[in-house]
Amino acid sequence: MADSAAAPQAAPHAGGAEVTKRDFLKLVTAAGAAVGVGAIVWPLVDSMNPSADVLALSSTTVDLAPVTAGQAITVMWRGKPVFVRHRTPEEIAKAKADDKGRLPDPALDAARVKPGKEQWLIVVGICTHLGCVPLGNRSTEVRGEYGGWFCPCHGSHYDTSGRIRQGPAPANLAVPPYAFEGDTKIKIG
Amino acid sequence: MKLLRNIAAAALLALGTPAAALAAGEEIKFPPQIWSFSGPFGTFDRASAQRGFQVYSEVCSACHAVKQAYYRDLKGIGLSEKEVEAIAAAVMVPAIGDDGAATERKGMPSDRFRSPYANEKAARAAFNGAYPPDLSVMIKARSGGADQLYSLLIGYSDPPAGVTVGDGMYYNKYYAGHQIAMAPPLADGRVTYADGTRASVEQMSRDVTTFLAYIAEPEMETRKRLGVKVVLFLLFLTGLTYATKRKVWADVH
Amino acid sequence: MAGLHKSEFENPVIRWVDSRLPIFTMLQKEYGVFPTPRNFNYFWNFGALAMINLVIMIATGIFLAMNYTAHKDMAFDSVERIMRDVNWGWLLRYVHANGASMFFIVVYIHMFRGLYYGSYKTPRELLWILGVIIMLLMMATAFMGYVLPWGQMSYWGATVITNLFSAFPLVGEHIVTWLWGGFSVDNPTLNRFFSLHFLLPFVLVGVVFLHIAALHITGSNNPLGIDVKGPQDTLPFHPYYTIKDSVGICVYFIVFALFVFFAPNYLGHADNYIPANPLVTPAHIVPEWYFLPFYAILRSVPDKLGGVLLMFASIGVLAVLPWLDTSPVRSARFRPVYRILIWVLVLCCVVLGVCGGKPAEGIWVVLSRIATAYYFLHFLVILPVLGKFERTLPLPESISRAVLPTGGGPLPGGAAAKPMEKA
Numbered sequence: 001m002a003d004s005a006a007a008p009q010a011a012p013h014a015g016g017a018e019v020t021k022r023d024f025l026k027l028v029t030a031a032g033a034a035v036g037v038g039a040i041v042w043p044l045v046d047s048m049n050p051s052a053d054v055l056a057l058s059s060t061t062v063d064l065a066p067v068t069a070g071q072a073i074t075v076m077w078r079g080k081p082v083f084v085r086h087r088t089p090e091e092i093a094k095a096k097a098d099d100k101g102r103l104p105d106p107a108l109d110a111a112r113v114k115p116g117k118e119q120w121l122i123v124v125g126i127c128t129h130l131g132c133v134p135l136g137n138r139s140t141e142v143r144g145e146y147g148g149w150f151c152p153c154h155g156s157h158y159d160t161s162g163r164i165r166q167g168p169a170p171a172n173l174a175v176p177p178y179a180f181e182g183d184t185k186i187k188i189g
Numbered sequence: 190m191k192l193l194r195n196i197a198a199a200a201l202l203a204l205g206t207p208a209a210a211l212a213a214g215e216e217i218k219f220p221p222q223i224w225s226f227s228g229p230f231g232t233f234d235r236a237s238a239q240r241g242f243q244v245y246s247e248v249c250s251a252c253h254a255v256k257q258a259y260y261r262d263l264k265g266i267g268l269s270e271k272e273v274e275a276i277a278a279a280v281m282v283p284a285i286g287d288d289g290a291a292t293e294r295k296g297m298p299s300d301r302f303r304s305p306y307a308n309e310k311a312a313r314a315a316f317n318g319a320y321p322p323d324l325s326v327m328i329k330a331r332s333g334g335a336d337q338l339y340s341l342l343i344g345y346s347d348p349p350a351g352v353t354v355g356d357g358m359y360y361n362k363y364y365a366g367h368q369i370a371m372a373p374p375l376a377d378g379r380v381t382y383a384d385g386t387r388a389s390v391e392q393m394s395r396d397v398t399t400f401l402a403y404i405a406e407p408e409m410e411t412r413k414r415l416g417v418k419v420v421l422f423l424l425f426l427t428g429l430t431y432a433t434k435r436k437v438w439a440d441v442h
Numbered sequence: 443m444a445g446l447h448k449s450e451f452e453n454p455v456i457r458w459v460d461s462r463l464p465i466f467t468m469l470q471k472e473y474g475v476f477p478t479p480r481n482f483n484y485f486w487n488f489g490a491l492a493m494i495n496l497v498i499m500i501a502t503g504i505f506l507a508m509n510y511t512a513h514k515d516m517a518f519d520s521v522e523r524i525m526r527d528v529n530w531g532w533l534l535r536y537v538h539a540n541g542a543s544m545f546f547i548v549v550y551i552h553m554f555r556g557l558y559y560g561s562y563k564t565p566r567e568l569l570w571i572l573g574v575i576i577m578l579l580m581m582a583t584a585f586m587g588y589v590l591p592w593g594q595m596s597y598w599g600a601t602v603i604t605n606l607f608s609a610f611p612l613v614g615e616h617i618v619t620w621l622w623g624g625f626s627v628d629n630p631t632l633n634r635f636f637s638l639h640f641l642l643p644f645v646l647v648g649v650v651f652l653h654i655a656a657l658h659i660t661g662s663n664n665p666l667g668i669d670v671k672g673p674q675d676t677l678p679f680h681p682y683y684t685i686k687d688s689v690g691i692c693v694y695f696i697v698f699a700l701f702v703f704f705a706p707n708y709l710g711h712a713d714n715y716i717p718a719n720p721l722v723t724p725a726h727i728v729p730e731w732y733f734l735p736f737y738a739i740l741r742s743v744p745d746k747l748g749g750v751l752l753m754f755a756s757i758g759v760l761a762v763l764p765w766l767d768t769s770p771v772r773s774a775r776f777r778p779v780y781r782i783l784i785w786v787l788v789l790c791c792v793v794l795g796v797c798g799g800k801p802a803e804g805i806w807v808v809l810s811r812i813a814t815a816y817y818f819l820h821f822l823v824i825l826p827v828l829g830k831f832e833r834t835l836p837l838p839e840s841i842s843r844a845v846l847p848t849g850g851g852p853l854p855g856g857a858a859a860k861p862m863e864k865a
Binding site: 229257262322323325326329330331332334365407408412413415416417419420423424426427430431433434437438441 | 525677
């Protein structure tokens with residue numbers, strides 16, 4: 001045993017068994033404390049995830065009736081623009097023809113629309129490059145080389161199926177989860 | 190309760206003070222009830238809370254809002270997703286139409302409970318200048334809690350001899366001043382329970398109190414369940430830390 | 443290499459940083475080997491507890507602020523949204539709200555410790571004064587935080603407390619209007635209180651740093667109140683006091699958890715779950731429990747300005763305490779009369795606390811006047827006089843002589859000799 005009064009500064013190493021037991025206790029206590037701190041930190045971090053009221057508002061209903069062929073509208077879903085485009089037969093044909101073209105992110109046009117509803121293309125209006133909203137949803141706007149959308153931020157071109165064709169964007173415009181509720185009504189989300 | 194709190198407070202560390210409060214003069218005592226949700230392991234009696242929701246919808250909601258609550262919150266008293274959707278869809282909630290004019294649409298689970306009036310002024314106009322308070326956190330907003338609400342609901346009677354009650358007021362022995370502008374809302378058989386429970390005033394009061402206790406603290410069950418785990422863990426950690434402390438200090442004692 | 447700190451750490455990364463910015467050397471010096479009196483009892487936990495509490499308040503506060511809306515029409519609802527919809531929001535809010543109470547419990551005990559063992563006496567006067575400043579900052583922060591949920595007690599508490607300043611002649615009314623940013627407590631008031639409630643805790647961190655810096659110059663006091671004579675009287679802070687503080691922290695967390703999970707609104711007031719209404723004052727308005735003694739002093743004076751001045755004086759008197767207490771002996775352990783009187787003072791504060799929560803009428807006014815008078819009597823008359831006449835007990839030669847039965851010699855095992863474990 002150490003002379004505790006004379007040499008208190010250095011934690012003295014006493015008998016072997018004693019030290020092992022103490023070190024083990026220290027280790028377990030430290031581990032327990034680490035678990036505790038983790039349990040305290042997690043609620044703080046998780047509080048920044050979407051809250052219950054945000055999650056509950058995750059669907060939007062859109063009436064398609066007023067949108068004539070060649071037109072497109074922008075609706076809001078989860079705080080983001082969603083492009084709803086009524087494609088003309090030529091645009092559909094072009095999109096199908098391009099299925100075999102050079103596609104950086106290959107996808108069939110048929111896989112991006114609902115069967116029997118090929119005229120309705122519904123995509124999230126966020127450029128997959130860095131999150132800008134591409135131009136082209138209004139007929140007066142630039143639609144890019146491929147007649148779809150054109151992102152003015154860094155020059156990405158999308159075709160009439162919302163697929164990336166040219167420019168820095170790595171992926172096609174995303175298709176949100178949606179379902180038809182009748183002929184001219186969809187529910188997004 | 191208030192007195193008790195003050196004493197506990199001033200004594201700084203007087204935790205777990207015995208409940209023997211000093212007698213307070215004019216303070217109204219609410220007979221303590223046994224609630225499914227009281228105590229450290231309490232949970233909301235689902236059946237009672239669902240019946241309470243029925244009482245709220247058929248009686249209270251004519252005048253009182255619970256604007257902090259959403260229809261989706263009803264899942265917490267044991268209703269299924271489908272049932273909640275049906276309940277919400279049966280309600281028309283205010284909306285702004287595509288033409289910009291005020292309109293109504295079918296409710297969704299993500300909608301707040303519909304208020305019986307557009308705003309406070311509309312409420313006061315409709316209720317003779319009185320404002321039926323929002324019930325969202327009523328259980329927490331009264332020092333007597335659930336007991337106080339329950340007592341109030343069963344506390345109506347004819348005024349005792351010698352007591353005159355003002356015009357448009359009702360005698361209630363559990364209301365401060367004993368005169369309340371709210372007409373007795375409940376009477377035996379006021380609602381018909383689907384599960385066959387007899388709808389006495391006491392039963393309906395108990396059920397609606399349980400429902401409002403849930404609406405006031407939807408997190409309560411999670412909180413208490415987590416609390417038990419946290420305290421157990423801390424007790425374990427305290428023991429461990431104390432043992433380590435003994436070992437560390439063994440050298441110097 | 444000129445200018446580099448000579449680091450003693452072996453790990454190359456730590457060494458690289460440490461030679462350029464010796465934070466590791468500093469930590470090692472101030473929290474590793476820092477010589478600390480060996481006879482601390484558990485009262486010496488409360489400084490560390492207050493520190494932990496401040497960290498908890500800032501952490502939860504930052505995340506609460508991410509979800510709070512400082513607008514009079516939305517504040518109440520945004521707090522309810524935190525309670526209902528934000529992930530763990532109820533936990534964050536209840537920890538923050540009860541944390542305020544825990545903070546005051548811890549700090550009041552910490553101050554009692556200082557009073558009982560004479561920690562405010564020379565050479566620790568400035569340390570003590572910094573502590574009083576910390577308490578004032580805490581009070582201001584707590585008060586403004588209580589306003590944020592915009593319930594009835596928030597609103598009327600803000601009205602009453604800001605109106606204190608109207609007691610000052612000539613400028614009073616202007617000060618109050620300036621504080622409000624309007625002609626009543628309103629949206630501008632809420633906005634500025636939110637801003638200041640966010641700012642002040644960081645000022646608090648700064649003063650706490652100074653408090654600790656000053657502590658590490660003078661070294662800690664101890665239950666005997668005598669100076670450290672040499673290395674035999676001290677232990678390195680780590681591991682002896684890090685582990686002892688950890689025990690205290692665990693126990694403190696248990697008490698904290700019992701409030702948060704099982705009685706989260708016990709220390710609050712039901713009226714604050716009623717949205718603020720500028721047209722109706724609650725029948726019985728009281729501040730949070732930790733302000734009740736001061737509130738009682740305020741109300742014990744029938745004069746508006748007098749009450750306000752006396753209330754501020756009750757804190758001001760603490761700041762000059764090092765010069766009011768004339769006794770050369772620090773610890774109450776060796777002051778037989780003071781040891782009784784300090785408990786009378788505690789009783790007096792408890793009485794003030796109870797009175798503060800009562801309606802200002804009848805017996806409660808009389809009681810609060812007596813207690814207020816005694817409070818000032820204690821500091822302004824009894825302490826200066828007592829120091830001259832009290833027959834103190836003989837002080838031990840040194841800490842090690844007093845606490846080690848063999849006078850500092852070797853001890854058989856660790857089981858025996860724990861007289862200093864208890865206060």
